[in-house]
Amino acid sequence: MSDDKLLLSRRNALKCLAQGGAGTLFVLAGGVLTPLDLARAADDKMGTSRLGKPLFVQISDTHIGFNKDANPDVNGTLSQTIDIVNGMSQQPALIIHTGDITHLSKPAEFDLAQQMLARLRTTELHTVPGEHDTSDPTVTEYFNRFGKASDNKGYYSFDHAGVHFIALINVLQFKPGGLGTLGADQLAWVEADLKGRSSSTPIVVFAHMPLWTIYESWGWGTGDADQLMDQLRRFGSVTVLNGHIHQIVQKVEGNITFHTARSTAYPQPLAGEGPGPSPLKVPSDQLPRMLGVTSVSVVKHPSSLAMTDTTLA
Amino acid sequence: MISRRFRSLFTLVSVAILWTAAANCPSTAASPEPAQIVIKDYMFGPNSLTVKAGTTVTWANKDDEPHTVVSDTGLFRSGAVDTDDTFTFKFDKPGTYHFTCSIHPRMVGTIVVE
Numbered sequence: 353m354s355d356d357k358l359l360l361s362r363r364n365a366l367k368c369l370a371q372g373g374a375g376t377l378f379v380l381a382g383g384v385l386t387p388l389d390l391a392r393a394a395d396d397k398m399g400t401s402r403l404g405k406p407l408f409v410q411i412s413d414t415h416i417g418f419n420k421d422a423n424p425d426v427n428g429t430l431s432q433t434i435d436i437v438n439g440m441s442q443q444p445a446l447i448i449h450t451g452d453i454t455h456l457s458k459p460a461e462f463d464l465a466q467q468m469l470a471r472l473r474t475t476e477l478h479t480v481p482g483e484h485d486t487s488d489p490t491v492t493e494y495f496n497r498f499g500k501a502s503d504n505k506g507y508y509s510f511d512h513a514g515v516h517f518i519a520l521i522n523v524l525q526f527k528p529g530g531l532g533t534l535g536a537d538q539l540a541w542v543e544a545d546l547k548g549r550s551s552s553t554p555i556v557v558f559a560h561m562p563l564w565t566i567y568e569s570w571g572w573g574t575g576d577a578d579q580l581m582d583q584l585r586r587f588g589s590v591t592v593l594n595g596h597i598h599q600i601v602q603k604v605e606g607n608i609t610f611h612t613a614r615s616t617a618y619p620q621p622l623a624g625e626g627p628g629p630s631p632l633k634v635p636s637d638q639l640p641r642m643l644g645v646t647s648v649s650v651v652k653h654p655s656s657l658a659m660t661d662t663t664l665a
Numbered sequence: 666m667i668s669r670r671f672r673s674l675f676t677l678v679s680v681a682i683l684w685t686a687a688a689n690c691p692s693t694a695a696s697p698e699p700a701q702i703v704i705k706d707y708m709f710g711p712n713s714l715t716v717k718a719g720t721t722v723t724w725a726n727k728d729d730e731p732h733t734v735v736s737d738t739g740l741f742r743s744g745a746v747d748t749d750d751t752f753t754f755k756f757d758k759p760g761t762y763h764f765t766c767s768i769h770p771r772m773v774g775t776i777v778v779e
Contacts (some may be wrong), residue, residue, distance in 0.1 A: 406762050420709075420729060420748060422729070441712070455745075455747075455749055456731055458743035458745075487731065487733050487744060487745040487767065488743045488744050488745070488746045489743070526767070526768075526769075528770050528771065529771055567733070569771075571769065571771070627706045627707060628706070628728075628730070628769075629730075630728065630729040630730050657754050
């Protein structure tokens with residue numbers, strides 16, 4: 353495939369992504385997504401060696417505790433996912449979990465999830481909770497284990513290799529239709545956190561619910577996310593990573609790339625197909641192709657981020 | 666043949682026993698009836714239920730997704746209710762109680778306690 357043919361339209365790029373093959377590599381430069389066939393990239397004709405070491409892997413929606421038809425063995429599929437990540441020839445510097453670590457916020461589920469994630473060769477783990485992690489009556493189980501980074505507020509930031517990471521929580525309060533919210537305090541904290549940072553700093557924002565409206569009547573979005581985007585718009589490279597919907601949906605808006613991840617537990621229907629975002633039962637040979645993780649690397653020229661989505665089969 | 670006197674005594678005692686039994690029989694008004702709300706297709710069914718004070722309401726989740734039952738005033742909060750799991754709450758005081766699912770707030774319901 354020549355370089356010219358690589359520059360597919362965005363519509364084709366998204367179609368390619370939706371098929372979810374064994375691995376799709378998207379190189380992001382200046383806000384434009386260019387898909388590369390991973391098999392061709394493997395013999396480095398596309399110069400993917402310049403992609404270097406993966407910066408981080410995003411794991412999402414592990415739902416430890418789920419045991420119904422759509423996947424009776426979520427522990428097994430998480431374990432397979434961990435094997436895939438551990439098998440990468442270059443290990444990521446850190447792991448980001450975008451929430452719904454557990455299915456019912458039960459202590460035993462959190463314990464098992466932590467034990468399993470401890471098998472990852474990369475030990476630096478950053479998390480945000482999903483609504484399945486904050487459904488215990490006192491909303492303390494998630495924070496007992498993962499609240500330290502944010503003083504139990506749920507939001508925090510950190511830097512790694514020149515990239516500024518912002519972790520946000522949007523599952524504590526919901527709008528009547530089901531959209532998540534960030535809230536005034538958190539938005540004010542983001543403003544203070546970004547103040548004075550150079551616009552050339554690559555930013556990665558991660559939160560459980562999508563930070564743009566994908567499908568309002570199923571609650572796939574965050575009601576006050578526009579205010580967040582206003583603050584992020586001045587930066588040259590912003591990557592927004594979410595989970596919750598158990599499928600990949602992407603959008604590019606100027607310098608901001610939005611990307612939701614697959615689950616490692618079970619798929620969900622496409623927007624509007626059915627009464628709600630329930631676990632989707634698929635033939636068992638199809639299931640591994642609908643579960644997976646996302647790996648993100650930094651591309652040096654120009655400084656931007658490249659995402660690879662990998663499935664279990 | 667039973668003597669007339671014995672028969673009268675027998676009748677008197679029988680009536681006395683029956684009358685006592687009737688007096689101790691609990692009236693239906695004081696006995697709470699079971700009340701159930703089924704959660705299905707992201708809805709509470711029924712979404713409004715009227716019960717007598719002292720009734721225990723049971724919410725049964727028949728959906729593939731966990732739901733929660735959370736009172737608007739904080740009076741009760743179920744935690745995650747899995748598929749085929751239930752949550753119960755006893756309503757002692759008359760009043761109107763609104764609740765929602767904290768994960769899917771589109772789902773709302775009301776219990777009216779008389």
